[in-house]
Amino acid sequence: MRLLQQVIIVVLCTVSAWAQKPAEIGAILDNDLYSSPVNDQYYTNGIELFYRYLGTVKNDKIAKKITEFRVGQYIYNPQSVRAEEINVNDRPFAGYLFAEAGINTYYKSESLLKLNFQVGVVGPESYAEDVQEGLHRLFSYPTVRGWQHQITTLLGLQANAFYSKKIFSETYKEKVDFHLQGELNAGTVWTGASVGAMARINLAKNLVLKPMYESTLHNATLSHDKESYKGRREFFLFLNPNINYQIYDATIQGSLFNDNSPVTFPLLPVRFNAEFGIKYGKNNWNLSYAINYRGKELSNNVITGYYYGSIGIGYLL
Numbered sequence: 001m002r003l004l005q006q007v008i009i010v011v012l013c014t015v016s017a018w019a020q021k022p023a024e025i026g027a028i029l030d031n032d033l034y035s036s037p038v039n040d041q042y043y044t045n046g047i048e049l050f051y052r053y054l055g056t057v058k059n060d061k062i063a064k065k066i067t068e069f070r071v072g073q074y075i076y077n078p079q080s081v082r083a084e085e086i087n088v089n090d091r092p093f094a095g096y097l098f099a100e101a102g103i104n105t106y107y108k109s110e111s112l113l114k115l116n117f118q119v120g121v122v123g124p125e126s127y128a129e130d131v132q133e134g135l136h137r138l139f140s141y142p143t144v145r146g147w148q149h150q151i152t153t154l155l156g157l158q159a160n161a162f163y164s165k166k167i168f169s170e171t172y173k174e175k176v177d178f179h180l181q182g183e184l185n186a187g188t189v190w191t192g193a194s195v196g197a198m199a200r201i202n203l204a205k206n207l208v209l210k211p212m213y214e215s216t217l218h219n220a221t222l223s224h225d226k227e228s229y230k231g232r233r234e235f236f237l238f239l240n241p242n243i244n245y246q247i248y249d250a251t252i253q254g255s256l257f258n259d260n261s262p263v264t265f266p267l268l269p270v271r272f273n274a275e276f277g278i279k280y281g282k283n284n285w286n287l288s289y290a291i292n293y294r295g296k297e298l299s300n301n302v303i304t305g306y307y308y309g310s311i312g313i314g315y316l317l
Contacts, residue, residue: 022222023053026286026314030074034309035291041079042091042306043294045132048072050314052104054222063108063213066222068116070100075128076251079302081136083146090302092263093150094251095128096189097121102160106213106220110169114162114218122189122250123153149263154255158187164198166212174208176201181242189250194273196242203278204235216281216288221316229316233282240275244295252298271295277310288312 030046052068076094083089102116120126129147136144164181179198185191200217202209213220216234223229246269254261277290290310296303 021053021055022224022226023051023317024219024222024286024314025049025051025317026312028072029311030292030308032306032308034289034311035307042076042297042303043074043308044077045075045135046072052219052222054224061107061109062105063211064104064106064220064222066104066106066220068100068102068104068219071098072100073097073126073128073131074251075132077132077144078146081142081144081146083149086149086263089146089149089263090300091265091298092252092254092261093129093147094122095124095126095131095150096156096251097126097128098156098158104219106218108213110166110212112162112164112212112218112220114160116160118156118158118160118187120156120158120189121153122151122156122255124150125153150261151251151254151264152258152260154188154250154257156187156189156250158185158189160185164212164218174202177209179212181240188256190246191248192244192246194242194244196240196273199239201237201239202235203237204233207233207235209236210234216279216286219286219314221281221286226316229284231283235278235280237278238276238290242273244271244273245269246271246297249297265298265300268296268299271297284316286312286314286316 028048032041032044048070050068050070052066055065055067057065074096078089078091080088098118098120100116100118102114105113132144162183164179167178167180177200181196181198183194200209212218217238246267249267252265252267254264272295274293275290277288279288292308292310293305295305
């Protein structure tokens with residue numbers, strides 16, 4: 001926990017040092033209730049706070065480089081929040097608290113490479129139990145029972161790589177475009193890979209799709225010319241089906257280094273996942289809403305695939 005606090009302090013100091021650069025601040029809020037008022041299971045809540053700034057580029061093939069920092073927390077539950085009995089836990093209780101730093105490179109070909117690193121903690125030190133219980137009290141939801149069965153303490157060290165490449169670049173490029181995407185995660189919390197497709201469909205009248213290095217799709221709206229934010233507008237639907245091969249997930253299997261967690265399950269390694277939603281940008285604001293589907297993740301007789309909603313808001317400084 002002390003290591004995580006030190007990382008957060010370093011991140012905040014770095015942010016302060018670069019405060020004069022073109023930057024964006026914002027938050028991403030995830031909750032299963034954002035997709036259904038009766039759905040409350042598995043990945044039940046997440047919050048990320050981010051700060052990203054625009055750097056300088058000396059390579060003719062690169063349009064932009066954006067450095068990004070995040071802090072966040074993810075909370076996972078069984079299907080029932082009344083899971084005092086251990087046999088009611090069809091998925092482990094788990095929390096993950098983290099800090100992240102990364103670099104996003106946007107190419108003039110409209111390809112994208114993201115590299116980021118996380119340090120965090122899984123277990124009671126993630127404060128997931130405290131946050132969830134506080135939210136349930138605030139909104140008069142049922143009291144959560146069963147956190148005594150949560151995944152035990154684990155230091156999180158993660159590396160992630162994401163690559164996107166535009167395809168069919170001359171087909172319907174003003175109203176629709178298509179991209180192939182791949183992602184790799186490796187670390188003490190998650191290890192796996194995903195591959196899929198992304199479609200972006202323009203919904204704004206009298207406007208064409210912006211190039212990827214200027215679009216909100218992958219957070220590329222920062223510009224050295226801040227006057228360009230005035231009158232900026234985009235509005236589009238996006239669809240992202242993908243196949244995930246998961247090798248390891250500490251929030252389900254517990255630590256790689258011990259078997260101290262009271263509830264764990266074997267993984268189902270191959271899953272179908274999908275995300276669809278809308279993104280809107282106007283002047284200095286970026287807004288988004290998405291519904292995410294996650295296929296069945298582990299092996300027992302009860303668990304199913306599930307949905308959650310995601311709300312994003314950002315402001316260009």
